[in-house]
Amino acid sequence: MRSFFKTFFAILLAFVVLIFIGIIILSVMIGKALAPEQLTVDPNSVLVIETSQPYNEMKSVDPVKAILHKGPASTPGLFDVVRLLENAATDDNIKGIYLKADNNVNGFATNEEIRNALLKFKHSGKFIYSYGEAMSQQGYYMASLGDKVYVHPKGGIDFGGFYSQLMFLKGTLEKLEIQPQIFYDGRFKSATEPLRETQMTVANRIQTTAYLGELYSNFLQRIGESRKIDTATLHGYANQGLIQSADDAAKYKLVDGLRYDDQVMDEIKRKLGLSGNDKVNFVSLKDYDNARPIVYKDGDSKIALIYAEGDIKGGDDDNETTISSGNFIKLIRKARQDNSIKAIVFRVNSPGGSALASETIWRELELAKKSKPVVVSMGDYAASGGYYISCMADSIFAQPNTLTGSIGVFGMVFNMENFFKNKLGVTFDGVKTAQYADLGTGSRPMNEVEKRFMQSSVDSIYSTFKSRVVVGRKLSGAVVDSIAQGRVWSGVQAKQLGLVDRIGGIEDAIACAAKLAKVSSYRLREYPESRSAMEKLMKSLGGEADASALKSELGVNYNLYLQVKRIQNMNGEIQARMPYDLDVK
Known part of the structure; x- marks a missing residue:
């Protein structure tokens, strides 16, 4: 028997060693396969x-x-x-x-x-x-x-000119007997409008007309400069269908x-x-x-460039197009505690998301600001939660056609009782130890007391949001209240109102950060750090591959799927998010 076990364990050990060697060889092979082919650029x-x-x-x-x-x-x-x-x-x-x-x-x-x-x-x-x-x-x-x-x-x-068309789902929800219970602050906060209206409200039409006009004005101006045609003439071409x-x-x-x-x-x-x-x-x-490997600057000091792109969420999601509070706290803290990093440029391209996650990221940036300059560079969007995490910066840069502001919050809870009962034949029953233990459940409508609880939470978060803007932008409470209300502004409008400091791009923000840090020789340290091709491969075998397949299958309907999924995920959590997905054509 002893001889049997000796032989068995010897074979097992050999098997383990062979697997280990195989893994090493496979890793080397994949590593070589993943190594990019170095290309050269020929003259002319x-x-x-x-x-x-x-x-x-x-x-x-x-x-x-x-x-x-x-x-x-x-x-x-x-x-x-x-x-x-x-x-x-x-x-x-x-x-x-x-x-x-x-x-x-x-x-x-x-x-x-x-x-x-x-x-x-x-x-x-x-x-x-x-x-x-x-x-x-x-x-x-x-x-x-x-x-x-x-x-x-x-x-x-x-x-032919720009237009923005919204899709309203109120009628669909009514046919399905789904009741969205909506709570919001800001008369322009139209993020939930597609669920509670059948057409644009007056306030939303006013704000959309204003920022769409700004986007179009910039469009005509820049084309006019290049083609040497005045903007009135260009507008006439579109208006007359020429x-x-x-x-x-x-x-x-x-x-x-x-x-x-x-x-x-x-x-x-x-x-x-x-x-x-x-x-x-x-x-x-x-x-x-x-x-051509990029070497932007090559100085002794460092400036951190942190990319924040996508919806703002709680947790530790490491998706590169999601701003998860857990991950970004670590990134900002790492840059804050690194003495060789003299300033932080926070690149924000986000329509917002979770109000709590936005507050959490704001807190870490506020701490960073106490030890080194923090400059924000805004992309396509830096609205609602995207503006929340930007407002504390020493200086804020936006493009003229950035969409920002949308200082407002909302929450919603779907009452699914009649849908389950009348459409699916499903009913619910249960017991609870306290009167409001099942607050927020979708199996029944909220009562008036519960609705007051929810609206009170929305009001409190909206008040906090505005207070962050008051302190960060050094504006009075009355001014912030007047330009908040959930209203979306273009970069040009935001500069006029004091919500941003300058019109400019990423390089302008970096130059400003270097000036504030009083460094003339520096190099960039970019976060999140790029994952290796091997990590990308393993990631693509999971959720990213599923998302890619779904996108390929749905085609132009993929954005609709994302909107429905986003609405589902927002159920019950207070949001600082921009109105719907703006589709300007």
Whole structure:
């Protein structure tokens, strides 16, 4: 028997060792597979930028592409794009940019950041050629800055003006016999409006008209500067419906000519001194990112750049497009306690979310501010909870078309009693040890006392929110109350009201932070730290893969699914969140 056990354990040990060695070999193989192929940029190259490419705040990696080596495995983040364009402006191998402009899925402030970087590139003396077959308005917004702007002869440009359309679910809920019990503060706080109205309220129509007008004004102004056409004339083109074809776009000087793709290629060849069957060496932005490691600054001191993108939630969710209070407390605290970090730039791109999580993040930033400068840079949105976590900063930067403010809160509890009973045949019963033990349950309607409890909580949080703004922005309580009320403001409006300090982008915020910290030589330390390709791979095998598959399956309906899911998650928790998902077209 002793001999049997000796043999058994020897075999078991050998088996364990073989598995361990196998894991090491597999890790090395995967590591080599995931290692990016180092690319080079040849002389006389042209950088290609596509307006249809979405850009998050941080670089995104596709680990499957990394393993299979099927094209670039990563997409640069927004600030990566800015830095790559700065590098390209002084790179002798890059002679110009080919801007492929059709659809554009990025937000207004994201487009503004990239467009400004393209203008800086253009000022270096290198060329930008823009071309598209069927340009969306935001695609044309980017394309309009080109030295030459061409459109397909049978294509065209959407130039009909902006509109924002909301979807109201009150009638649907009534048919399902679901009663949303809603509590809110701020007469402009229209986040719950789709659940309690069948059309826009007067207040919501006023605020939407105002900020949509500001977005459109900036749109016309920047295009007018590039095309040398006054904004009144441009507005007239849209208002009279004059741009209906590619010929119209050429007639009214929105483009420099009508071209097919091959004709644009020939013109770029001539610009580069090529001829005949010579090929243009086009380099995608993704490939250029791989070929040119970004070195933004290289000083002794450090400035922390913390990206906060997505909905604000409690807990420790490590999703890169979610701002979870648990994770961000750790990130901010790490930057706060690191003596080599002299200032913090907090990049906020968020429509808000949990009021409690917003307060928790605000607290950690307030502590950081006591030891070093904190500067906020706002992206497409920094509204409601997104503004909550921004208002304490020493200085706040926003783009003219950032949507911010929305200082207000709400809560809701769905009464599902009749839905379960009349639609599904389900009823509920139970016992409790105290009168309000089942407060917030969806199986019955709330009584008047419970409704007062809920409204009192909303009122208290709204009061706290406004007090944070009073202290952070050094405004009187009366002023804050007048500009709060849940109202959404554009970046331009927010600056006029004192909610932000300056109009500018990420680089402006970094420069301000360095100035406040009194450092002239510094480098950036970016958070959250990028996960390795291996970590990305393991993550993609879980929830991220499920989300990607769902997005692919639902297509254009994916955003509707997200809105319904978000409403479900908001049930019972007080929210500092911007009104619905704004869809401006």
